[in-house]
Amino acid sequence: MTQRNVTHGTFCIERRFDAAPARVFKAFSDIKAKQQWFNGPPGWVRNHHELDFRVGGQEISDVGPPGGMHHIFQARYWDIVPNERIVFSYDMQMDRTRISVSLTTVELRPDGGGTRLCFTEQGVFFADSDGPDGREEGTKFLLDALAVSLTEAPADA
Incomplete structure (x- = not known):
């Protein structure tokens, strides 16, 4: 029997965006808005993306x-409070190898004219993954891309 080691990890990332909570929420809930930032590094391609946000x-x-x-x-989305909270679980695969399973909570709070986002992830990372530290760095990369998309997109986007 092949033994697969696991590592457990939790991280919280807080960010402030100069956009209203409704606009930040839309960046997660609308497929066109999400595709502006939910990608990989420059040069990567999107092979497939579908979103049933409910x-x-x-x-x-x-x-x-x-x-x-x-x-x-x-x-899979478990809890959605428009403009306030999104809770989802997900697994990541590299080709056909599952590398992690996580539970994530995204909280949005008004902060002056912008939004304070708190991204909390609790994960189980398998032997073939880059572990919690790598996932946290990847999530920071995506949140940086989200910030750019919020500044580049029209306010009604």
Whole structure:
């Protein structure tokens, strides 16, 4: 029997965005808005993305370098409070190998004319993953991309 070690990890990332909570929420809930920031590093391609943003709905995203390994995100939404909170679980796969399973909470709070976002992830990372530290760095990269998309997109986007 093959033994697979696991590492457990939790991290919280807080960010402030110069956009109203409704606009930040839309960046998570609307597929066109989400595709502006929910990608990989420059040069990666989106092979597939679908989003059924509702309690019980699913999201699947498959991205990666051209001709390279597929990074597959499969999520289920458990709790959605518009403009305030999103709770989802997801697994990540590299090609066909599951590397992690996580529970994530995204909280949005008004902060002056902007939004304070608190992103909390609790994960189980398998032997083939880059672990909690790598996931936290990847999440920071995505939240940086979210910040850019909020400054580049029209206010009604």
